[in-house]
Amino acid sequence: MKRPAFFQTPESRKGDIITAALRIIDQRGVKGLTVSQLAQEVGFVESALYRHFKSKRDLISFILDNILQDAWNYLAEVEEKTEDSLEALRQLIYLFLNFLEQFPGIFKIIYSDEIYLGDRELQDKIDRVISEIISFLKKVIQKAITQKKLKSGLDITVAAMHFLGLIYTAFSYWTLKKRRVPLKRISSELLDQYLEGVRA
């Protein structure tokens, strides 16, 4: 898997800070990401953060922007490479879960009520990430129906939401099991159950 865009220049200070921020969010939640904690994790003093980001909000916003960018690249890649649309769905779930396994903090940002309800602009960004993903999923599912791999009567929107829900479910289960079970195993079983339900 390619590194997310903001990790492609790992020597940059911004990259360091974001890595630290995501680690903190992963471990202590969005609420745990305080400027003080962040400074401690990065290894500088609180005020130094503002050399790199205008505000804490700006930091989150920056991360979200890059996710959107990356998400798009990843998805395009899968679409391009995979002929079989059923296989594409399998690829997609692995792609998402690999990503989340590496950067669980991103997942927490997206699903965080604290961010979502706290800031209209960030809320819009998150909405855009989600709807980008959903409309992509719908496209894949539509294609699978056309190829007669999935049921013809399927409600495409619900099927897409259901699929996205699997990712959340796998992540929850993974968390519940203290991350001791490999995500791939969980998701594989889930996906089988899902596909059985929607297959033609």
Place this chain on the structure above:
Amino acid sequence: MKRPAFFQTPESRKGDIITAALRIIDQRGVKGLTVSQLAQEVGFVESALYRHFKSKRDLISFILDNILQDAWNYLAEVEEKTEDSLEALRQLIYLFLNFLEQFPGIFKIIYSDEIYLGDRELQDKIDRVISEIISFLKKVIQKAITQKKLKSGLDITVAAMHFLGLIYTAFSYWTLKKRRVPLKRISSELLDQYLEGVRA
């Protein structure tokens, strides 16, 4: 649907406060539940809260305790009344969603990282609610397998998680659609897809 236990004495001040708290959490998230906001919503001054609850943490804890109690009652009721285990699953999803439609704040508490990661004891309570529900689901699914209504080779734990995930998925979709679509319609379609995948 019966009222949750803590609403059965709606004349009590505690009931008023909890109603207000849940409304705030629903609208502004767990982060939005500040003592100041709560006081404003209830219609008294901040310090008055402490006549009724030892602390804000105590308020949350009280709510969780009552959910646990109620969850148990509801689940027992479904188990008792419903013979057909497949029908029980359908009843369960409606039960959960009705509950969430009425008290979305409760859902947000349970899924809130802020609470979950912030307080060990509350975390334990939430864990208990979740595992209570999951073990109940596993029991129902096991029974359905015995009755040969569900696949014999099914991974019961994954099937239970998947089912619980449907509730989250329905709730997310409902939120995404600004609550303009009835939850029941969404969940019905989801459940069909789910059942197709696990049915014998």
Place this chain on the structure above:
DNA sequence: CTATAATGTGAGTGAATATTCACTTACATA
């Protein structure tokens, strides 16, 4: 009617938090 308990008020405290600011240091480049 009065004593008591329940409930509410207003003022205030301390801790946490994000942010600003003036100043420094290391290094690169003209």
Place this chain on the structure above:
DNA sequence: TATGTAAGTGAATATTCACTCACATTATAG
């Protein structure tokens, strides 16, 4: 050598937040 720049420092500031306390009001039971 002079100057610009990226990064960091330490102190200060404003705000928010949960919580306390002494005092006031209201309701109710004897």
